[in-house]
Amino acid sequence: MTAIETNELRLAAGSFRLADATLAVPAGQMTAIVGPNGSGKSTLLQLIAGLAAPDGGLVVVGGKPLAGYKRAELARTLTLLPQAGEPLPELTVRELVACGRSPYHGPFRQRLSAEDERAIDWALAEMNLRGYENRMAGTLSGGERQRALIAMALAQQTGIVLLDEPTTYLDIAHQWELMRVLTRLNRDHGLTIVMVLHDLQQAAAFCGHLIAVKDGTVVARGEPRAVVTPHFLKSVFDIEAKVRFDEAYPLIVPLLRSGPASELPDKEEPIWSS
């Protein structure tokens, strides 16, 4: 079962180019998209979420082409947690999470039904925010803010959640906490989760499926053990390293003989002016 497919997705924006990106995201699993900076990971997510239109190619969500979705219908099917967020409006956490219910209402209705309230309560509880619901969103710390935004996405009750570098600005404890929560949501509610991650080790440890992107093209996909190999690290990131798995967790050990360090320019004598 695939939740999302893309077929020969192309996009040229400025100097950036996405070339024939073809991938399939298995339903009900956690998938990580990995790759070097500027390789097109975020762009892929944006195209899948319908935030940008591709120059060519097809995105299929739940067996239906993206173009066949109405905006609100898509918002009941998938959602995305963007990378660096915009400042939050002056709303309480609960009011913010309630915004997640808007795809279920007409364009002007804001009154919440009992079902809406249940979904909001559930989302707040899942993200461990019950004690925060009356706090103003602007006063939250980075980690709390992240949780509030994920709770808003959960309140949308979509089967698919995309996250763009959700761990980048979190310390390691909050990173793991987030990964645990996502794993639980995936396990208990069958949520399909796709996230862009920079940390290959986390990606391999928590996600059953990896998609590697380089220069706007999908270059590898599959189970972490099959994907994360020395050959992969060399061809995608251009680094020389050994890989050893400790259960699901890969240890990536750099080989220091070669690599960027040797390419540093020769040390020059400092020049002192008198």
Add this chain to the structure above:
Amino acid sequence: MNKAQRDRNRKIAAALLPSLLAACALFGLATGAVPIPLREIGAALLRGGSLEHAAILLDVRLPRVLIGLLAGACLAASGAILQGVMRNPLADPGVIGVSAGGGLAAVATLVLAPQWSYLLPPAAFAGALAAALLIYGLSWDRGASPVKIVLAGVAVNALFGAVMNGIMVFHSDRVPAVIPWLSGGLNGLSWHHLRFMLPYALSGLALTALVPKPANLLLLGDRSAKLLGQRVERQRMLLLALAALLAGTAVSVVGLVGFVGLVVPHVVRLLIGEDYRWLLPVSVGAGASLVVFADAVARSWFDPVELPVGILLACVGAPFFLYLLKKRSNWR
């Protein structure tokens, strides 16, 4: 501001606003060159009391107060909508060209075709909407971002301003006729002005009932609003059109009254938060009260000169605005 403060302020606003509105309207009816005692107002409105007072009230004060209420309500609503949609706390009806377009049309009418000066309100109204449309068209590129709208607005405002000033330079003898309109005031307005603006003002204000949900979601940013199923480009266009209609309606009759659209929603936002379900109606009530109150002060304190209310509002509003800027540290 925390939730408790905000909720308390909301309760206070809901309780006080109707009486504030009534008090300002009564103050406006009672104040002027001929003060009319409050107890006579009721009698005169019911065709009783002294004939002279009844005439002043019905022919002069009542239309003036009603126009002031509508204009203040429209300007404040327009500003509240614009500040959210443009995601810019400095947005006011000037940003979308309403002042420049209305101003140019007004100057052209009063200076170039004084025999048609009775057409001033419809001309200014058309000018205001045309300028808003022009700015929106210029900034359109698969959707119009707030930044592009502001830039196009600056350019159009500069151009229209230059043409307007050019007209005034070439016809300097007729400039005095436009000065009251350019300073913005309620002087000499009567029932036919009210009749002109009433349908636009009422339909515009009625349409604001549809604003809160899309405006609230736009506060989260375009991307989040889209992910929540909103058709952001279309909503922004419709909200801008409504803001232009509201401001154009006010400007066409009372002239360039600035600051109400900028300051009122700002102050209201500081007190009761950004949620448009509250921000919009409270701004409407506060804007209406403010204009009527300020007009009563402007025409009585400087007797025998009737100061245009726009001048008074700017003189008091600008320092107050700066005070708010200084006081509020977590500005964004």
